Amino acid sequence: MEVEVKLRLPDSETYKTLISHLSPFHIRTHNQHNNFFDGVSGQLSAHRAVLRIRFYNDQPATKCVLCLKAKAVLVDGISRVEEDEEEIDPSIGRECLADPKRLGVLAESSRIMKRVKDEFFDDELQFVCLGGFKNLRNVYDWKGLMIEVDETSFEFGTLYEIECESSEPEKAKELIQEFLKENGVSYSDSVASKFAIFRSGKLP
Template sequence: MEIEIKIRLPTEEDTARLERALGGSPISSEDQDNVFFEGFHKELIKNKLVFRIRIIEKSGKDPVAVVALKGNAVLVDGIAKVEEEEEEIDCKVAKQIIDNPNLILEVAKSHRLLKKIVERVPCKDGYTHMGRFKNVRHKYQWQEYVVEVDRTEYPHGMAYEVEIESTDPENAKARL
């Protein structure tokens, strides 16, 4: 179970102000390409599941790809709780799947989480893209927390968000 505080920030200026308050220099930065998949008959959404492949690029490092399955998400007063499983996948294979979602069934034969996804919710007519967005994530150390500040680029505009994972989100939120 992933538990995190999620707070939307209204503008780039508010985001920059928060980052200055967090010390100005992130401990790490990531460029993320997030691609979401769905069955042709909306099988995943009908089961309240989200299936994503994320390509993560960090300066000076080889890209990493991660398959994620999320379900039963609940967001109340800025605190999100979601069942989540993640597993790395070869970056070249991930990019091939992004280019051709029909490869999911073939790759699932040798990838544990993809196999779980296709067995849990069979999509008899295959998979398609559901959506895509890119974001830049800056991570800051603040007290005992890692604070993630995202600038997300959607086709319709930008969004700004802060996330903090915590086993005690109410306390973390109050301190923030």
């Protein structure tokens, strides 16, 4: 179970103000490209599940991670979702992106794709690519919290968001809120996941 604090920033100026205040705590930056898939008959979405291939186009190398998420709940800026991740060869990820049928073949070698086959499909594994979006993620180590500040580029607009995974999300949220208020950074609770926003075709 992945548990995260998720807070939305209203605009690019607020985003720039926040990363300026956090700059002494910066540890890394990720350039992510997220791509989503479903069965041709919507087998995954029918069970509130999401299959994602994420490329990390960072220097000096590209990494590729296959991820299955399910049963996401987002309440009062705290997200809870069942998540399973597995790193795969970037060349295989690119093949799946070019030809989603390649995902079905992965069921023979991938733990996650075997799960997808066993849990969501009664017949042949056939997939479609739903599209995706790019995300620039700056990561900060602040007061023992790993804070991620995202600039997410959709075709219909840009979202700015803070994420922080924690086993004590209420406590982490309180600390982050205090920091934001002290530095005059406006924010609100996130009301939808990035995938839900992507599927809706508009910013919340």
